[in-house]
Amino acid sequence: MKLQEKLAVLIADDHAVIRLGLRLIISDMHQTYVHHEAKTYQEVYHTLEQNLIHLLIIDIGMPGGDHISAIESIKLNHPELKIIIFSSYPEHIYAARYLKAGADAYLHKDAGEEIIKKEIFNVLHSPRGLQAKPADISNHSDTLSILSDRELDVANLLSNGLGNLEIANMLDLKMTTVSTYKKRIFEKLGVANLPELIKLLNIDTR
Known part of the structure; x- marks a missing residue:
C-alpha cells in the first residue's frame, strides 16, 4: 500500500516512542515522504504555518491545546489538510465529536499496524476516512451529547x-x-x- 509522491506528514505526539512508531509505519508505505514532528499544540500551529502539510496525525491529549476547539481551528485555517486523531481516549466517547470538528478519522492507539496503514491510505485517497464515522459510534455519543x-x-x-x-x-x-x-x-x-x-x-x- 503505497502513498502519493511528495507527501508531507506532521506527526504530533508528546511521546517520542509514538512518533517513532508512526514514522516507521509511514516510511514502510512511502520511503521518501517528508516528515515533521511536534510535541505540543504550539509546535503544531507553528509547523503548519511554516510548511505545506498534507496529513496531520495528532494525539489530542498533548499539552497546550483545547482539544476539540484546537482541531476546529486547525481545520478552519487549513481546510485542505487531512487529519487523523490518534489517541488513547475511548473511541466510542470521543470519535463522533472530533469527526464533527473536522477530523477525517479517529484511531485508538491500540490499533494494529495494518489498520493504521489502511486508515492513512483511506484518508489520503477519499473525502473521508473509512475507519471511523459518526454512524459507527455507539449510543454513548447521544448519552454524552x-x-x-x-x-x-x-x-x-x-x-x-x-x-x-x-x-x-x-x-x-x-x-x-x-x-x-x-x-x-x-x-x-x-x-x-x-x-x-x-x-x-x-x-x-x-
Whole structure:
C-alpha cells in the first residue's frame, strides 16, 4: 500500500516512542515522504504555518491545546489538510465529536499496524476516512451529547482515576473549576458518584 509522491506528514505526539512508531509505519508505505514532528499544540500551529502539510496525525491529549476547539481551528485555517486523531481516549466517547470538528478519522492507539496503514491510505485517497464515522459510534455519543467538550474531558479523566488536582494541572484549570465541572457532570448525567460515572462511560477498570 503505497502513498502519493511528495507527501508531507506532521506527526504530533508528546511521546517520542509514538512518533517513532508512526514514522516507521509511514516510511514502510512511502520511503521518501517528508516528515515533521511536534510535541505540543504550539509546535503544531507553528509547523503548519511554516510548511505545506498534507496529513496531520495528532494525539489530542498533548499539552497546550483545547482539544476539540484546537482541531476546529486547525481545520478552519487549513481546510485542505487531512487529519487523523490518534489517541488513547475511548473511541466510542470521543470519535463522533472530533469527526464533527473536522477530523477525517479517529484511531485508538491500540490499533494494529495494518489498520493504521489502511486508515492513512483511506484518508489520503477519499473525502473521508473509512475507519471511523459518526454512524459507527455507539449510543454513548447521544448519552454524552449534553456535556460540553470540556465537561467530557473532565468526565473521562475522572473515570480513569485522576483526582481534581491532577485534572486541574493537565487541563490548565483551577481546582475550583474542576470541582464545578464535576458537579455539573454528575447533575447532567444523573449519576451520584464516580462508580456510576465509570459504569455509564463503559470504561473497564479491571
